[in-house]
Amino acid sequence: MARGGETARRRRRAALGAVLGGCALVAGSVVPAAAQPHGHGTEYVALGDSYTSGPLIPDQVDANCARSNRNYPSLVAAGKGAETFKDVSCSGATTAEMWRAQGSNGPQLDALDRGTDLVTVQIGGNDVGFGSIIATCARLGATDPAGNPCERSYRAAGYDELTAAAARTAPKVDRVLRAVRARAPHARVLLVGYPDLLPDDGSGCFPDVPFARGDFPYLRDTGKRVNLMLRLVAAWNRVEYVDTYGPTVGHDMCKAPGTRWIEPLRPASPAAPAHPNAQGEAAMARAVLARLDRGHGRH
Numbered sequence: 001m002a003r004g005g006e007t008a009r010r011r012r013r014a015a016l017g018a019v020l021g022g023c024a025l026v027a028g029s030v031v032p033a034a035a036q037p038h039g040h041g042t043e044y045v046a047l048g049d050s051y052t053s054g055p056l057i058p059d060q061v062d063a064n065c066a067r068s069n070r071n072y073p074s075l076v077a078a079g080k081g082a083e084t085f086k087d088v089s090c091s092g093a094t095t096a097e098m099w100r101a102q103g104s105n106g107p108q109l110d111a112l113d114r115g116t117d118l119v120t121v122q123i124g125g126n127d128v129g130f131g132s133i134i135a136t137c138a139r140l141g142a143t144d145p146a147g148n149p150c151e152r153s154y155r156a157a158g159y160d161e162l163t164a165a166a167a168r169t170a171p172k173v174d175r176v177l178r179a180v181r182a183r184a185p186h187a188r189v190l191l192v193g194y195p196d197l198l199p200d201d202g203s204g205c206f207p208d209v210p211f212a213r214g215d216f217p218y219l220r221d222t223g224k225r226v227n228l229m230l231r232l233v234a235a236w237n238r239v240e241y242v243d244t245y246g247p248t249v250g251h252d253m254c255k256a257p258g259t260r261w262i263e264p265l266r267p268a269s270p271a272a273p274a275h276p277n278a279q280g281e282a283a284m285a286r287a288v289l290a291r292l293d294r295g296h297g298r299h
Contacts, residue, residue: 043082044080044117044119045087045112045184047122047180048073049094050093051122053068053071054072054276054281055272058278064090064103064105065089065090066091068278070281072285072288086111088111089108095124095175121191121192124169127165141212166226166229173230177189193227193245194223194245195284197220198252199216199254200250242284248280261280
């Protein structure tokens with residue numbers, strides 16, 4: 001019996017790897033969302049990391065998780081008139097925190113039950129290593145501001161370590177989505193992507209954002225690969241993907257205060273460095289609400 005279960009898991013991993021390996025061919029493809037019997041959004045649960053929780057954005061309602069009552073789940077809950085709303089997103093969460101406690105925040109999956117109608121999930125960035133990537137590239141940027149020291153560092157082993165990290169994260173997100181389905185079988189499930197952090201045209205803004213000039217396009221492309229991975233895993237699991245990258249282009253951390261929705265490494269608005277501010281959370285909320293308003297159609 002155990003041998004059969006392991007064979008099934010290997011087949012699933014192989015199939016998922018094939019999907020990701022063919023990403024260039026299927027990036028624009030769509031998969032019908034699974035039919036849902038509920039869909040009224042009366043019981044909404046939000047799972048996620050710091051891009052979901054909204055660290056430092058007033059008002060902070062959970063010090064352990066740096067969670068704001070103006071994050072996108074709160075805005076979505078208000079916009080949909082949810083009868084019950086559970087936001088268990090937590091800064092620093094990885095896919096592992098779906099099953100284990102994080103300080104006073106219990107395992108995030110425990111917030112789900114068979115009566116849950118709507119689930120949003122935004123996870124994977126910390127598994128890829130967003131925080132350490134930003135710190136590494138900022139440190140290396142000062143050594144060669146006109147070059148691409150961060151890219152050279154991550155390719156020093158003869159392959160791109162960040163592309164590999166995204167690939168390793170895919171089966172972890174896949175496992176999360178399967179667990180969501182198991183615990184909330186009637187829910188409408190949306191996997192939310194990450195917003196645009198850096199100029200989409202590949203330009204830079206050193207020293208305001210202290211990455212080397214040649215590393216801006218490299219890091220932009222890394223963010224796009226992570227989002228493509230999430231889109232493909234969502235399609236594989238027949239859940240809906242919410243693009244928050246496209247709606248935030250032109251509002252990255254290089255833009256001036258008032259225009260940017262992502263704060264730079266030295267924030268001018270109340271928000272964590274390299275994270276959405278209140279306007280960024282509102283933009284992600286609009287993207288989620290627009291996806292919900294389209295109904296159970298195609299991705």
